[in-house]
Amino acid sequence: MGIDRNQLQYFIDVAAFRSINKASEHRNIAQPALSRRMSQLEYDLGCELFVRSSQGVDLTPAGKVLLMRAAAIIRQFDDLHDLTAQSDMAQRQLRIGMPPGVSLMLLDQVVRSVYRDIDEVILTIEEEDSCRLLKQLSEGQLDIAVVSRRPRREGLEAEPYFVEPLYFATREPETERGGLPFAVPDADEAFFRIAEEAMTSLGRAPHIDMKLASIASIKRLVEKGQARTLGPYSAFSGELAAGSWTFEKVENPLLYRDLVWRRQDAGSELVSLARGILRSVIGRCAEEGPPGAVVVLSA
Template identity: 35%
Template sequence: MDLDLRKLRYFVAVAEELHFARAAERLHIAQPVLSRQIRSLEHDLGTELFDRDRRGTLLTPAGKQLLEDALPLLASVQALTRRVKTAARDTPELTIGFMPGITLTPATVAFTGRHPGVNVRLLRTSWDDQVEVLRDGRADVSVVRLPVDQEGLEVRPLFQEPRVVMVPAEHRLAGRSSVTVTDLAGEHLLQDPDAVPEWRDVAVELRGRRRPDVPVVHQVEEKLELVAAKAGVCVLPLSTATFYTRPDVVALPVEGIGPNEVALAWTASRRSPLIHGFAQAAAETLTRPRP
């Protein structure tokens, strides 16, 4: 049996929404059409993917397994399509992803000097999609901030840089030359505590409980707006903090928080000489954080 990718995309929409009407709206199709396609996919696979009753729509064990496998499969299909279209162009092209605060100029200058006929494109990424852009083909290679899910990736370390805490300019700690993790234990951290395990562990030890989850904040600009509004603090790599300097927010060195590790990553199965050419240029030039 050949799996119908359209049905698989429909399935993912329902599995993520757990609501047929919302999934149909997201897919811009009628709900009865979506329901028929899901029933057809279940017939193709010989198993039910959803439990449907008055309580709502839930994934069956088979549905959970399909969702786990479907996401990387669909991302691979997207990547394949993008790479084929790129290869069909007259001018070779390399798309490089990068995280905020990281300056790629030394590496891109070195690369284009050795590959003058290549069209280099840059793609700004975030903590949420810095690996996803590699898996779905939006970027060929990316400068990432660890930790990331390294499954299926080639990852080469580049450099480390210190992290700082961003506090409002009027904050009780703002006048200090540095702070400790213990100083910050009672603060409201505007990011996933697991991203700053040193803070998380001290906060749990001192307060006896894990801090409630915070709303997802995707962009650095959003975090700094919240810091300036005195909604909390956040921890950033030094180069990112320097890049986003603003008068109402202060960056403080933190004793007891490890450095951020910056690395180069690409899909391990790729054999493109352009990727390896950029990896060489990056290894030669991106050896320390640049302001």
């Protein structure tokens, strides 16, 4: 992970307060998150910066050297930002995060709408599980994200987005021989608990045999008759419409999706435009899909 401006500013704060707790209160960020950022900074630089004790922290010789240079390095970051902002060639960057299943349903329409409605923008789509997306939002690596509902993180704002059912999927109807491995995306523990609850509600063994990084890879195995899986409507909307696989709908639990952004970006024009686009896109998906497959939730 590269060292960024915020990391250096946090380091200066910790050095000034001689306390990670007091620095976290000053910056209004969670103490564990700040502690991880400082540990990451030490890892990236390959040296210890702090001597930690029950009374707080003191700087090591390496930490004192960095403190003398940190403010100047931050100014260089700011100067670089000013140069790019003043450039006639500069474009705004919009960074949107989505779980891979949601991306399969929304991506085409989101890309089309962003480049139609927002001038001079560079769009980045990050596909990760919800836990990683929330972490990236907290660290300023994303502007807005669609996530499965998770406990609220400090510094983030969220609004309900949509709810969708889960489906158990196989290529052909299962025979008595069964035995196909049950594969799911390598997501966070919250999703694994939901998957186990869903399989139990269908009267099926909830044992997970494989975890793959990509829902697309799992779908290829299912298509070849080499696996069975469980996932949201958004991941299987194409196969459901084509009737090409065998599906069992899970009535409970449902997957609740939220839109999330950083509180400090609540007034950002770009975030506001992205929220509008994402809401318009999910509205179209709800209208075009089968009744009840996607239920849009009001903000």
